[in-house]
Amino acid sequence: MTADLTVFQETMLPAVEQAMQAVLARARCEDHDDLYHMLAYHMGWEGEGAGPKARGKRIRPLLLLLTTAAAGGNWHRAVPAAAAVELLHNFSLIHDDIEDRGETRRGRPTVWARWGLPLALNSGDALFTLAHIAMLELHPPVDAETTLIAARILHQTALHLTQGQHMDIAFEHRDLVTVDEYWQMVEGKTAALIAACTDLGALLGGADDTHRRAYREFGRMLGLAFQAWDDYLGIWGDAALTGKSTTGDLLERKKTLPILYGLQQGSAFARAWEQGHPHTPAEVPALAAALETDGARAYTEAVAASLTTQALEALDEAAPQGDAGAALRSLAHHLLRREH
Numbered sequence: 001m002t003a004d005l006t007v008f009q010e011t012m013l014p015a016v017e018q019a020m021q022a023v024l025a026r027a028r029c030e031d032h033d034d035l036y037h038m039l040a041y042h043m044g045w046e047g048e049g050a051g052p053k054a055r056g057k058r059i060r061p062l063l064l065l066l067t068t069a070a071a072g073g074n075w076h077r078a079v080p081a082a083a084a085v086e087l088l089h090n091f092s093l094i095h096d097d098i099e100d101r102g103e104t105r106r107g108r109p110t111v112w113a114r115w116g117l118p119l120a121l122n123s124g125d126a127l128f129t130l131a132h133i134a135m136l137e138l139h140p141p142v143d144a145e146t147t148l149i150a151a152r153i154l155h156q157t158a159l160h161l162t163q164g165q166h167m168d169i170a171f172e173h174r175d176l177v178t179v180d181e182y183w184q185m186v187e188g189k190t191a192a193l194i195a196a197c198t199d200l201g202a203l204l205g206g207a208d209d210t211h212r213r214a215y216r217e218f219g220r221m222l223g224l225a226f227q228a229w230d231d232y233l234g235i236w237g238d239a240a241l242t243g244k245s246t247t248g249d250l251l252e253r254k255k256t257l258p259i260l261y262g263l264q265q266g267s268a269f270a271r272a273w274e275q276g277h278p279h280t281p282a283e284v285p286a287l288a289a290a291l292e293t294d295g296a297r298a299y300t301e302a303v304a305a306s307l308t309t310q311a312l313e314a315l316d317e318a319a320p321q322g323d324a325g326a327a328l329r330s331l332a333h334h335l336l337r338r339e340h
Contacts, residue, residue, distance in 0.1 A: 004330065008066060016058060016086065019137075023130050060193060061197075067205060067320070069205065072207070077141055083134045084131045085197055087131035087134055088131040088157070091124050091127035094124035136151060153203070154196065160192035165189055168189055187220075190227045191222075192223070195219035218332075221307055222311045225336055228257055231249070232258065236297055253279070261296045265296075268294070273287075312336075
């Protein structure tokens with residue numbers, strides 16, 4: 001990342017962290033703080049392994065605040081919205097871990113793995129509620145009408161997240177999923193919250209309707225492109241550089257973009273996949289090679305590159321200004337793996 005982006009990161013994210021901690025304090029009960037401590041654990045503030053790695057990168061609130069500043073607004077006024085989107089994101093992570101039976105996240109036991117399913121469900125529900133409480137903290141100083149619009153965006157985004165997750169889970173039990181259905185799922189599960197961040201940032205930055213639409217489209221395409229690159233790296237990336245396994249998607253039989261493309265070709269990869277047995281790590285290189293022979297690698301890379309171009313073109317149309325605008329561009333390039 002560039003030095004300018006790092007400066008914004010080091011200034012903005014502590015303010016978001018402070019706002020989230022203040023909101024989560026509402027989960028405390030007299031003489032019974034267990035719920036609060038579970039939430040603080042999940043947020044990476046408490047427990048063994050707490051710290052920056054356990055907290056995650058906080059990309060979404062950073063994206064929102066940079067957009068606010070790049071659109072000409074005072075980012076400090078948008079901090080409650082940035083806290084809200086990060087809390088909503090973490091609600092989805094707790095529930096995703098339950099639904100996927102994921103036992104670790106960011107190197108630590110997940111909430112359900114540590115405290116059990118009922119309490120984990122309840123903690124996710126608490127984060128969902130606290131996210132919406134956080135958004136209402138915009139007013140004052142933000143006017144009531146703008147606060148209501150922001151709250152409506154967050155509500156609609158929460159619905160899109162659950163729709164995307166529903167499709168993702170449903171796909172696990174279906175033999176046939178089309179590429180079009182895949183993109184519908186990604187629109188909800190990945191792109192919706194990122195688009196909400198840039199939309200909210202533009203709204204709170206005072207952007208006009210034209211520039212606000214461009215910012216929202218930038219976020220949407222950024223989310224789609226990010227997922228396409230993630231799918232690519234899940235098979236052909238360098239695990240030492242990305243930290244992402246290059247065997248997991250094939251071993252777990254995930255319906256990612258290259259895998260769905262390969263299945264549509266009906267050749268060697270599709271035949272091996274359709275045998276239906278769990279694959280072993282030793283089989284993964286041959287499966288990946290068959291996918292590449294079928295053109296899945298080139299296809300996924302081309303789609304990801306096209307979506308990247310569309311995201312950056314939308315950002316150009318939004319015309320972000322000043323140092324924050326430069327930092328926003330730098331963040332986009334970093335997320336899209338287009339750094340110099």
